[in-house]
Amino acid sequence: xxxxxxxxxxxxxxxxxxxxxxxxxxxxxxxxxxxxxxxxxxxxxxxxxxxxxxxxxxxxxxxxxxxxxxxxxxxxxxxxxxxxxxxxxxxxxxxxxxxxxxxxxxxxxxxxxxxxxxxxxxxxxxxxxxxxxxxxxxxxxxxxxxxxxxxxxxxxxxxxxxxxxxxxxxxxxxxxxxxxxxxxxxxxxxxxxxxxxxxxxxxxxxxxxxxxxxxxxxxxxxxxxxxxxxxxxxxxxxxxxxxxxxxxxxxxxxxxxxxxxxxxxxxxxxxx
Numbered sequence: 001x002x003x004x005x006x007x008x009x010x011x012x013x014x015x016x017x018x019x020x021x022x023x024x025x026x027x028x029x030x031x032x033x034x035x036x037x038x039x040x041x042x043x044x045x046x047x048x049x050x051x052x053x054x055x056x057x058x059x060x061x062x063x064x065x066x067x068x069x070x071x072x073x074x075x076x077x078x079x080x081x082x083x084x085x086x087x088x089x090x091x092x093x094x095x096x097x098x099x100x101x102x103x104x105x106x107x108x109x110x111x112x113x114x115x116x117x118x119x120x121x122x123x124x125x126x127x128x129x130x131x132x133x134x135x136x137x138x139x140x141x142x143x144x145x146x147x148x149x150x151x152x153x154x155x156x157x158x159x160x161x162x163x164x165x166x167x168x169x170x171x172x173x174x175x176x177x178x179x180x181x182x183x184x185x186x187x188x189x190x191x192x193x194x195x196x197x198x199x200x201x202x203x204x205x206x207x208x209x210x211x212x213x214x215x216x217x218x219x220x221x222x223x224x225x226x227x228x229x230x231x232x233x234x235x236x237x238x239x240x241x242x243x244x245x246x247x248x249x250x251x252x253x254x255x256x257x258x259x260x261x262x263x264x265x266x267x268x269x270x271x272x
Contacts, residue, residue, distance in 0.1 A: 001216045002155055003179040003186060009149025012125055013102035014095065018086045019126045023133050025079035029072070030261035032079050033130070035061050037228035037257035039083060040123050040193050046091055046115040054087045055080075090122045091115050127228055128175050128191045134264040135187060139178035146178045152188075154212040161204035171201040174209075185268055186213070186221040195227045195237040203241050203248045210250050224253035226263070231256030 026032040035058070043054050058080040065076045089095045096118060100107040111117040132148050139146035151172050152159040160172035176189040188209055192198050206223060213219050227234050234254040242248045255263065 001184060001213075001219055002181070003145065004153040005145050005147035005150045005177050005179065006153075007147045007150045008173055010103065010106050012106070012122070013099045014089065014122075015125065015129065018089050019122070019129050021082045022079070022086050022126060023130045025075065025082050026130065027133050027264065028075060031065070032076065033261050034257050035064075036079075036083065036130070037127075037193075037260070040127060040228045043087065044120065044123060044193070046119055050091060051084060051088045055084050058083065086122075086126065090119055123193055124191070127193050131176050131189055131191050131226055131260070131263065134260070135176055135178055135189070138187075138266065138268055139180065143181040144179065145181070148176050149173055150177055152177060152209065157212070159205070159208050159212055161201055161208050163201045163204065169201075171205040174205070180268055183268055184216070184218045184220065186219070187266075188221065188223045189226050190224075191226050193228045195225065195229050195234045198225050198227075198234075198237055198241075200241060200245055200248070203238075203245070206252055207248070207250050210252070222253060222266075224255050226255040226260065228257050231258060 022036070026036045038061075039054060039057065042057070043050055047053070061080075065072055096113060096115075099112050099118065107113065110121055112121065128148065136146055138144075152174060158172065160170045162170045174188055175191040177187065179186040190198065190202055190206070202225075206225075210223055213221050213223075225234055225238070231254050234256050238254065
């Protein structure tokens with residue numbers, strides 16, 4: 001089976017400056033990832049004192065960190081400072097102006113002039129970049145393909161799910177995907193901070209991916225919804241969609257914040 005991945009999502013201002021530093025600090029520890037997920041879930045709406053609330057919460061969280069390990073304490077301090085900085089900039093007017101300069105069309109299309117919309121979009125990007133960081137190192141080298149915000153072609157056929165009146169709209173991009181041609185093994189992740197944002201079109205897109213991959217019995221893969229919320233809430237959202245639409249009836253993995261660190265531990269030769 002031949003799988004081709006092509007990035008089509010647009011780039012956003014500030015990813016290198018304000019998002020990657022948070023991810024680099026958080027990805028070292030399971031506990032930091034879970035704290036990051038809790039913060040992203042809790043502080044999802046703008047308020048005048050949002051940065052102070054984030055800071056106070058992180059100061060409380062630090063007491064859960066192993067006080068006997070100086071390295072972990074210092075790493076946590078760095079992580080907390082970077083996460084505060086992220087929130088500080090994203091809700092700031094000057095940051096909005098930089099976003100506008102970077103891509104005015106995207107600024108208007110995604111309504112990034114509204115602080116709530118900007119905060120929501122950048123929280124989502126941060127979470128996607130976290131999952132990206134945990135997966136991408138497995139897909140470097142000959143015969144391996146990797147992309148984020150990408151379309152998928154399997155044996156030359158584009159994978160998409162049509163929806164809406166008259167099939168006028170379609171879902172065709174996935175947040176994180178990797179493929180190892182030699183091993184005939186792939187990983188396919190949709191990332192949602194809030195699992196309720198995983199909706200009917202996302203489910204049907206998963207169905208199309210699964211159908212195409214299952215056409216070749218040699219292929220092994222992980223197809224997963226990964227969220228900053230608990231696995232229990234992911235399961236509830238999946239069941240809700242299945243009750244509303246009887247066509248939604250496939251198995252795929254649900255990875256809540258408790259299991260995210262484990263993504264970094266996968267080894268292709270073992271899972272394939």
